[in-house]
Amino acid sequence: MHIPDGFLSPSVCITGYALTGGVTWQCLRQIDRDRDIQANIPKASLLTAAFFVASLINIPIPPTSIHLIFNGLMGALLGYYAFPAILIGLFFQAVMFQHGGMSTLGVNAIILGTPAIAAYYLFQQRHLLRDKKPFLTTILSFASGAGALLLSATMFAILLVTNISPDMDINAERTAIFISLGGYGIQAVIEGVFTVMLISFLERVKPELLNS
Amino acid sequence: MTNLIETAEQLSIKTKAVSLRNLCFSYEQERAILTDINLEIASGESVGLIGANGAGKTSLFLAVCGILKPTYGEIKLFERPIQTGEFNPEIGLVFQNPSDQLFCPTVRDDIAFGLENIGLDPEEIKARIASALSLTGVTHLAERISHQLSGGEKCMVAIAAVLAMLPQIVLYDEPSANLDMRARRRLIKFLQSSHETTVVSSHDLELIIEVCDRVVMLNQGRIVADGTPEEIMSNTSLMEANGLEVPHSLTHSHRR
Amino acid sequence: MTNLIETAEQLSIKTKAVSLRNLCFSYEQERAILTDINLEIASGESVGLIGANGAGKTSLFLAVCGILKPTYGEIKLFERPIQTGEFNPEIGLVFQNPSDQLFCPTVRDDIAFGLENIGLDPEEIKARIASALSLTGVTHLAERISHQLSGGEKCMVAIAAVLAMLPQIVLYDEPSANLDMRARRRLIKFLQSSHETTVVSSHDLELIIEVCDRVVMLNQGRIVADGTPEEIMSNTSLMEANGLEVPHSLTHSHRR
Amino acid sequence: MKLILDRYAYLDSPLHRWQQGYKLIGLLSLIFAFAVIQNIWLLPLMVIITWVLFSLSEIPVGFLIKRLRYPSWFIFAVVILLPLISGTTPILQLGYLTIKQEGSWQAILISVRFFCILTVSLVLFGTAPFLNSIKAMRSFGMPRVIVDMTLLSYRYLEELGEMLTTMQRAMKLRGFKARGFNRRTLKVFAQLTGSILIRSYERSSRIYQAMILRGYGSQISKKKQKKIEFDQSDRYSLRATITVVTMAILLIVLEAILPSFP
Numbered sequence: 001m002h003i004p005d006g007f008l009s010p011s012v013c014i015t016g017y018a019l020t021g022g023v024t025w026q027c028l029r030q031i032d033r034d035r036d037i038q039a040n041i042p043k044a045s046l047l048t049a050a051f052f053v054a055s056l057i058n059i060p061i062p063p064t065s066i067h068l069i070f071n072g073l074m075g076a077l078l079g080y081y082a083f084p085a086i087l088i089g090l091f092f093q094a095v096m097f098q099h100g101g102m103s104t105l106g107v108n109a110i111i112l113g114t115p116a117i118a119a120y121y122l123f124q125q126r127h128l129l130r131d132k133k134p135f136l137t138t139i140l141s142f143a144s145g146a147g148a149l150l151l152s153a154t155m156f157a158i159l160l161v162t163n164i165s166p167d168m169d170i171n172a173e174r175t176a177i178f179i180s181l182g183g184y185g186i187q188a189v190i191e192g193v194f195t196v197m198l199i200s201f202l203e204r205v206k207p208e209l210l211n212s
Numbered sequence: 213m214t215n216l217i218e219t220a221e222q223l224s225i226k227t228k229a230v231s232l233r234n235l236c237f238s239y240e241q242e243r244a245i246l247t248d249i250n251l252e253i254a255s256g257e258s259v260g261l262i263g264a265n266g267a268g269k270t271s272l273f274l275a276v277c278g279i280l281k282p283t284y285g286e287i288k289l290f291e292r293p294i295q296t297g298e299f300n301p302e303i304g305l306v307f308q309n310p311s312d313q314l315f316c317p318t319v320r321d322d323i324a325f326g327l328e329n330i331g332l333d334p335e336e337i338k339a340r341i342a343s344a345l346s347l348t349g350v351t352h353l354a355e356r357i358s359h360q361l362s363g364g365e366k367c368m369v370a371i372a373a374v375l376a377m378l379p380q381i382v383l384y385d386e387p388s389a390n391l392d393m394r395a396r397r398r399l400i401k402f403l404q405s406s407h408e409t410t411v412v413s414s415h416d417l418e419l420i421i422e423v424c425d426r427v428v429m430l431n432q433g434r435i436v437a438d439g440t441p442e443e444i445m446s447n448t449s450l451m452e453a454n455g456l457e458v459p460h461s462l463t464h465s466h467r468r
Numbered sequence: 469m470t471n472l473i474e475t476a477e478q479l480s481i482k483t484k485a486v487s488l489r490n491l492c493f494s495y496e497q498e499r500a501i502l503t504d505i506n507l508e509i510a511s512g513e514s515v516g517l518i519g520a521n522g523a524g525k526t527s528l529f530l531a532v533c534g535i536l537k538p539t540y541g542e543i544k545l546f547e548r549p550i551q552t553g554e555f556n557p558e559i560g561l562v563f564q565n566p567s568d569q570l571f572c573p574t575v576r577d578d579i580a581f582g583l584e585n586i587g588l589d590p591e592e593i594k595a596r597i598a599s600a601l602s603l604t605g606v607t608h609l610a611e612r613i614s615h616q617l618s619g620g621e622k623c624m625v626a627i628a629a630v631l632a633m634l635p636q637i638v639l640y641d642e643p644s645a646n647l648d649m650r651a652r653r654r655l656i657k658f659l660q661s662s663h664e665t666t667v668v669s670s671h672d673l674e675l676i677i678e679v680c681d682r683v684v685m686l687n688q689g690r691i692v693a694d695g696t697p698e699e700i701m702s703n704t705s706l707m708e709a710n711g712l713e714v715p716h717s718l719t720h721s722h723r724r
Numbered sequence: 725m726k727l728i729l730d731r732y733a734y735l736d737s738p739l740h741r742w743q744q745g746y747k748l749i750g751l752l753s754l755i756f757a758f759a760v761i762q763n764i765w766l767l768p769l770m771v772i773i774t775w776v777l778f779s780l781s782e783i784p785v786g787f788l789i790k791r792l793r794y795p796s797w798f799i800f801a802v803v804i805l806l807p808l809i810s811g812t813t814p815i816l817q818l819g820y821l822t823i824k825q826e827g828s829w830q831a832i833l834i835s836v837r838f839f840c841i842l843t844v845s846l847v848l849f850g851t852a853p854f855l856n857s858i859k860a861m862r863s864f865g866m867p868r869v870i871v872d873m874t875l876l877s878y879r880y881l882e883e884l885g886e887m888l889t890t891m892q893r894a895m896k897l898r899g900f901k902a903r904g905f906n907r908r909t910l911k912v913f914a915q916l917t918g919s920i921l922i923r924s925y926e927r928s929s930r931i932y933q934a935m936i937l938r939g940y941g942s943q944i945s946k947k948k949q950k951k952i953e954f955d956q957s958d959r960y961s962l963r964a965t966i967t968v969v970t971m972a973i974l975l976i977v978l979e980a981i982l983p984s985f986p
């Protein structure tokens with residue numbers, strides 16, 4: 001779900017960079033308030049690297065296989081650090097694997113990063129209830145994982161289809177968006193289920209990782 | 213199941229458990245990591261593999277297991293060529309760092325992992341877990357979270373997980389690194405009593421002396437010596453030429 | 469700068485480099501990890517710290533450096549109480565796994581990291597890097613990428629990064645784990661020639677015998693013995709009671 | 725995992741001699757100029773500039789092709805549809821399918837832009853050690869937190885990649901094979917990912933301790949911001965940058981004044 005170079009008009013690319021700058025600045029302000037910023041930078045960096053590596057895992061879905069995006073999960077685990085983490089991850093991907101591109105880095109960061117922040121707010125809600133926590137956590141994990149992906153997919157599809165060609169008619173655009181969202185719907189479910197499984201694993205083995 | 217294995221064991225008294233012929237390997241085209249390795253290991257033998265860092269011990273193990281594809285030569289286990297990239301049930305590998313091998317929440321899940329992969333039924337799985345745990349002496353850890361175990365405990369659990377698959381050949385890659393003496397002593401006892409064909413790679417030469425009845429020395433991807441532990445390890449010039457030192461237990465008994 | 473250190477060194481001939489009084493520590497309220505540790509180390513001494521896995525060696529080191537806050541007791545370095553959670557320039561710690569300590573991309577960046585943090589000017593930084601590299605014998609690695617070094621090289625670079633800060637006390641946490649013999653021998657040579665007050669924790673008792681002139685034995689967070697290496701390590705009953713073994717170099721010379 | 729990006733970073737070509745900070749300014753502005761282009765007439769010019777830069781860099785063509793292979797699939801999948809669904813002027817009728825003119829031009833435009841930008845990016849990041857690129861970004865006033873995080877995560881990428889490879893090997897050696905897609909497969913992958921996250925997290929706390937012990941976060945280090953200055957004396961890099969930026973501006977101007985085609 002990375003828009004490659006060459007697809008978007010320069011105004012969209014520049015808007016993407018501007019928005020990314022703004023969101024990053026906001027996140028950094030939040031991070032600066034963090035009491036443990038010194039300790040959290042190594043933690044966020046290592047987890048950024050870990051997520052990058054984990055996104056290389058091939059999940060087989062015959063006849064093909066998919067890579068997971070993990071932006072909801074990153075939001076849930078990293079909070080405000082998730083946005084810079086995603087920005088850095090995208091930069092690595094663009095430079096090392098030619099996924100996405102340098103001109104579209106800003107746009108891609110918005111597509112994947114803002115849903116991560118939304119997932120963070122959502123996942124925080126699990127502190128609402130005292131009891132019935134496991135159930136609530138399951139629901140929220142699923143919603144964070146699947147929701148973030150759907151949100152990203154929607155932005156991705158709309159941006160791509162509306163920008164690709166000035167001569168396409170509205171109906172064709174609408175069809176194209178819905179078709180691609182259908183495909184991403186399946187991935188969203190997988191991503192949601194995966195997030196549930198992973199959060200429950202972490203909760204069992206290393207709960208500290210979730211409470212920060 | 214058990215019958216089958218016993219037959220295999222009886223058979224294997226005559227058979228070669230591992231036979232490598234002209235094995236060559238390199239990661240990329242560049243530099244050869246393993247060069248023309250010829251090695252035969254009889255069933256039931258216990259072989260130590262020694263050599264400096266980067267000599268190619270781990271790479272050799274991975275090739276024998278079928279993980280790395282040799283660039284040349286052939287690898288046979290019990291006279292059958294191995295299937296590269298596939299699971300070869302005859303052989304098991306205990307990794308250098310046990311954490312690489314433990315990824316399920318509890319010890320029990322971890323041991324069950326391999327058994328579920330080969331599609332055993334729950335009863336059989338339960339029985340195998342119990343016997344692997346008791347064999348390695350860690351029955352009391354069954355319900356613990358693997359990640360939170362101490363180094364020595366992790367090591368024994370990793371071994372249990374491999375043994376539960378009932379391999380006939382087990383490769384141990386530096387099993388005693390980071391163990392304290394008590395855990396190391398337990399490991400030595402365990403290795404001495406185990407019946408499988410074993411190959412142990414280690415920098416801990418004292419451990420090799422206690423566990424193995426044959427030593428193979430590797431240097432820059434070539435076998436440079438092969439013989440009994442005493443013969444090879446007390447040969448000062450050979451050891452030093454290959455970046456090793458004669459272990460204390462041998463220097464003293466020879467000097468005086 | 470250099471003058472100051474020399475004065476300190478001259479002074480410290482009489483002073484205690486480390487003094488721990490009634491030190492207690494536990495991670496959470498639960499279990500005590502260190503209990504009532506009393507220890508004095510004179511400046512220039514070289515002390516070995518031994519004990520089974522989980523005895524509390526690493527925790528003790530982290531407490532002495534000011535990373536972990538003791539639950540009770542006091543820690544003084546050169547008669548001054550340390551500042552917990554802050555940087556204490558008198559002391560440096562070489563971690564068990566050098567990769568944890570080489571977090572900058574290249575060797576040079578890594579050694580510069582600490583020097584930049586204490587606000588030295590670029591000229592001084594350059595000079596210190598050069599001298600730390602040559603002291604540890606790894607000048608040729610300066611521009612290499614830390615990740616691509618071999619185990620032994622990483623170990624020496626990690627030491628160089630700590631020494632560049634000119635600590636008067638250096639703690640080494642299992643420096644020889646995972647080294648092959650050649651690298652280990654180089655490390656021993658280096659430790660024998662170093663002038664700082666050193667404390668070495670290790671399971672490698674032969675290394676302790678060669679490097680240290682005093683040994684402190686830890687068991688379940690308590691000091692159970694303190695003396696010369698020969699005295700302590702050849703005491704079979706003491707060693708075995710604490711989960712250790714008499715090293716080969718001592719058994720043989722005593723038995724015969 | 726091998727991040728072979730830096731493989732040709734140590735050659736000695738005109739592009740390697742160009743200081744990375746200056747090069748970033750120059751080639752990034754060129755990339756943006758390329759993104760601006762809508763006019764078909766300018767495409768040959770774009771290709772020529774790209775080709776000159778690439779051949780000056782002395783990076784082997786095979787390396788470029790290998791790196792183009794994967795993203796090209798995505799481009800291909802999208803672009804192949806454009807002539808069919810976009811535009812009004814039919815140029816060819818193939819049974820039910822009508823190839824339309826506007827869509828076809830659009831497809832060519834997108835593919836060429838994509839190819840040129842990608843090649844220039846490869847030249848930009850392939851002709852210097854990746855570290856220099858990150859460090860150069862610091863000199864553009866990138867926030868400290870971001871630069872620190874980038875450096876630190878870059879440092880551990882390959883180590884964590886090896887961790888993943890080793891763990892996947894261990895799984896395979898115990899008979900794990902992702903046969904089809906089911907609950908168990910997904911759970912195993914979740915546990916694998918979780919284990920990597922936990923191990924990285926624990927590692928980060930040791931790294932943090934090591935950093936504190938070398939004065940990280942102490943009062944002095946907070947005050948002092950390290951800056952890499954541009955080496956003013958490097959006339960060559962300066963000239964190269966001015967040339968390329970001028971080219972970029974020229975392209976944008978041409979785009980604005982040339983009549984559009986068709």
Ligand SMILES: Nc1ncnc2c1ncn2[C@@H]1O[C@H](COP(=O)(O)OP(=O)(O)OP(=O)(O)O)[C@@H](O)[C@H]1O
Pocket residue numbers: 239240245263264265266267268269270271272619648
């Ligand atoms: N994935 C890889 N890609 C390229 N080269 C590798 C890779 N893994 C190992 N090597 C190289 O192969 C050689 C042999 O490595 P190997 O790990 O087999 O040695 P070893 O004998 O197990 O060493 P150690 O005692 O340190 O475990 C080394 O020179 C190493 O640098």
Ligand SMILES: Nc1ncnc2c1ncn2[C@@H]1O[C@H](COP(=O)(O)OP(=O)(O)OP(=O)(O)O)[C@@H](O)[C@H]1O
Pocket residue numbers: 363392495496501519520521522523524525526527528
């Ligand atoms: N972060 C932590 N939280 C809770 N307990 C811990 C933590 N780190 C260590 N411990 C516990 O503290 C005890 C002492 O650990 P420590 O690492 O100091 O031992 P050690 O002597 O260094 O052992 P080793 O030889 O394995 O390095 C152990 O029982 C360990 O389980």
Ligand SMILES: [Mg+2]
Pocket residue numbers: 269270271308385
């Ligand atoms: Mg190895």
Ligand SMILES: [Mg+2]
Pocket residue numbers: 525526527564641
């Ligand atoms: Mg320790």
